[in-house]
Amino acid sequence: MPEPTVYLNGHYVNIADAKVSILDRGLLFGEAIYEVVRVHKGRLFRLDEHYRRMCCGLKAIRIRPPFTPRGYARIFEELTARNGVRCGYIYMQVTRGAAPERDHRLPQTPSPTVFAWARQTPMPGWVRFPNGVATVSVxxxxxxxxxxxxxxxxxxxxxKQHAADAGAFEAIFVAEDGTVREGSSTSVFAVLNGVLRTHPANHRILPSITRTLVLEAAREAGIGHREEAFSYEEMLDAAEVFLASTTCDVCPIATIDGHKIGKGVPGPMTKKLLRLFAKKLG
Ligand SMILES: Cc1ncc(COP(=O)(O)O)c(C=O)c1O
Known part of the structure; x- marks a missing residue:
């Protein structure tokens, strides 16, 4: 298998040749924003939304976006083509870059580090998890x-490792007051009294692209839905609960902390949203 070609600061290079400085502030302080964009049938899915979210994140941590929308798209298109990815994802990260000294104060003349790679993944999430997954709360x-x-x-x-240690697929964050937030790398939805519910998109959760997509599909299909948080107890009693993310699509939950959700198999609303989601992917 040929070595993957990755992007680093304007160049397409072999992964083994992609090197960054140990003084990079992404490494030292976690000053970095990332995106994961789905590639489906060789096409980039919802790239504009990913671009907007990345620019919002960069501005929030005081990094000037180092590309135009067109320049951003070109990196993704090149990586998809050069690595022959048909089904998978592209990961991109932008850091504040290296500064001469490790200093908490921001550098006067930052030079961001931008890198990205493409990965082929075996199959979409809904094919991988037909019976739903086990989850735990944290x-x-x-x-x-x-x-x-x-x-x-x-x-x-x-x-996520806590979940893996327990033989589960995902860990669901629950706040001190019992409010369900999101998974460690997923959004969480529940069907309560026939209504689809998910945490509002505020500072407590990531504004997930897949979450927006699910809400959009629900609206278009006339499915009752509300962006309103629910409690851990409500979640255990829900008829259906599912996860949503770029890498796991819409993923039914069979159990939470060993407690069966509904009948312990994907429910009708989850299945319907899975079909609508697959249609949107094209
Ligand atoms: C904490 C968290 N919530 C939700 C998601 C899902 O986001 P998206 O649908 O944009 O992949 C992710 C994805 O990485 C995440 O890390």
Whole structure:
């Protein structure tokens, strides 16, 4: 297999030749924003929305977006073509770049580091998880700006490993007051009294592209839905609960903390949204 070609600061290089400085502030301080964009049948899915979210994140952490929409798209198109990706994703990260000293104050003349790679993945999520997945709940110890898609993901990686240790697919963050937030790398939806519910898009969760897509599909299909948080107890009693993200699509949940959701198999609304979601992918 040929070595993947990746993008680094204006160049397309072999992955082994892609090097960044140990003084990069992405490495030292987690000053970085990332995006994961789906490639479906060789096409980039909802790239404009990913671009907008990335620019919002960059502005929030005081990095000037280092590309135009066209320049951004070209990197994704090149990586898809050069690596022959038909089904998979592209990961992009922008950091504040290296500064001469490790100093908490921001550098006067920053030079952002931009890198990206493409990956072929075996199949879409809905094919991988036909019977639903096991999940566990974890306390949410994260900061107050979960809306920024930063690489400061320690709480998320530890939560995901906690799930893996328990033989589960995902960990669901639950706030101290019992409010369900989101998964470690997914949005969470529940069907309560026939209405589709998910946490509002505020500073407590990531404004997930797939979440927006699911809400859009629900609106178009006339499915009752509300962006209103629900509690852990409500979630356990829900008829259906599912996860949503770029890499797992719409993914039915079979169990939470060993408790069966509904009948423990994907429910009718989840299945309907899966069909609508697949249609939107094209
Ligand atoms: C915390 C969190 N929530 C939700 C998502 C899903 O976002 P998207 O649908 O944009 O992939 C992610 C994806 O990485 C995430 O990290």
């Amino acid at each position: 306390p949410d110890p994260r900061w107050q700006r979960c809306d920024i898609k930063t690489t400061m993901l320690l709480a998320n990686t530890l939560a």
